[in-house]
Amino acid sequence: MAIKVKRVLITGTSSGIGRALLEHYARSGAKVVSVNRRRVPELESHYPSVRFECVDVRSAEQVERLVGGLAECDELPDVLILNAGINRVDNDESFQLATYKEVIDTNLYGVLNFIRPLTLLPAGEFPRHLIAVSSMANYVGNPYCLGYHTSKRALTAGFDVWSRMYSGTDLVFQQVMLGPVRTAIYTTDDEFPAWMVRIKDLFSASLDGTVGAIEQFALTRKRKLFYPWRAVPLYSGMWLGQLLIPGFFQGKKTLDGKARRAKGGSR
Numbered sequence: 001m002a003i004k005v006k007r008v009l010i011t012g013t014s015s016g017i018g019r020a021l022l023e024h025y026a027r028s029g030a031k032v033v034s035v036n037r038r039r040v041p042e043l044e045s046h047y048p049s050v051r052f053e054c055v056d057v058r059s060a061e062q063v064e065r066l067v068g069g070l071a072e073c074d075e076l077p078d079v080l081i082l083n084a085g086i087n088r089v090d091n092d093e094s095f096q097l098a099t100y101k102e103v104i105d106t107n108l109y110g111v112l113n114f115i116r117p118l119t120l121l122p123a124g125e126f127p128r129h130l131i132a133v134s135s136m137a138n139y140v141g142n143p144y145c146l147g148y149h150t151s152k153r154a155l156t157a158g159f160d161v162w163s164r165m166y167s168g169t170d171l172v173f174q175q176v177m178l179g180p181v182r183t184a185i186y187t188t189d190d191e192f193p194a195w196m197v198r199i200k201d202l203f204s205a206s207l208d209g210t211v212g213a214i215e216q217f218a219l220t221r222k223r224k225l226f227y228p229w230r231a232v233p234l235y236s237g238m239w240l241g242q243l244l245i246p247g248f249f250q251g252k253k254t255l256d257g258k259a260r261r262a263k264g265g266s267r
């Protein structure tokens with residue numbers, strides 16, 4: 001019989017990848033702890049076997065209370081998929097500090113808040129997989145979404161350190177480097193030029209494929225999963241383009257096509 005994950009915690013299950021993971025694991029009979037910042041009655045009534053926790057991942061106190069409570073009653077899952085994340089345009093006509101901070105608080109601290117209480121726990125007998133859902137955007141960032149790019153990059157730097165530091169212990173630090181997946185975050189790209197959206201369409205992955213790949217990865221001790229593979233040449237090409245082609249994907253113009261800092265422009 002195939003090995004299965006028995007207990008899993010997933011953050012951000014109200015939509016997209018988190019929701020698809022919840023549905024998949026609940027159907028496969030795993031005990032699921034779902035962490036959302038708000039109650040989602042429709043989801044909760046559909047999956048009565050799932051334990052729904054209302055926690056904003058930006059709050060270190062709320063996350064510590066959650067992890068401590070689960071550990072105390074021996075219900076802390078062996079796989080934690082730290083998936084909650086947002087993407088915002090924060091660096092278009094001007095740099096928007098408040099929006100940038102919101103993205104960093106969610107995508108970076110929303111994961112780091114779990115690490116402190118988990119590393120404080122006594123070593124367990126079985127491996128515990130801490131899986132950060134990151135993005136290939138951390139190698140080649142969209143200049144208009146600076147918070148997204150830098151949050152995923154910092155996440156990767158942290159997980160690179162921890163995966164080496166804790167190798168061979170019960171804590172297994174893993175990262176999922178996703179290319180475009182067809183979800184809500186992906187469709188916010190309506191704001192971007194048509195050529196960017198067309199290219200992403202060509203290289204994007206389905207939700208089902210993504211869930212299957214994450215499920216398989218969570219059964220290993222591998223440090224990184226790149227999914228879908230066909231997005232790797234896309235990001236590599238964009239990375240090279242940014243490096244070598246003057247002005248390519250560097251945000252020289254605002255999203256509506258205006259020259260940056262033209263004299264007499266609106267303030």
Ligand SMILES: NC(=O)c1ccc[n+]([C@@H]2O[C@H](COP(=O)([O-])OP(=O)(O)OC[C@H]3O[C@@H](n4cnc5c(N)ncnc54)[C@H](OP(=O)(O)O)[C@@H]3O)[C@@H](O)[C@H]2O)c1
Nearest residue numbers: 012013014015016017037057084085135178180181183185
């Ligand atoms: N889709 C892609 O193309 C793609 C590519 C690379 C990486 N990723 C990564 O995959 C992850 C999931 O993205 P997705 O595409 O599935 O996006 P999504 O459909 O927008 O889902 C994001 C989830 O995160 C939750 N969330 C946001 N802020 C939260 C907070 N403070 N506390 C708790 N939950 C919060 C959202 O809840 P609400 O409903 O309450 O907002 C929602 O459930 C993200 O980390 C994203 O960066 C996605």
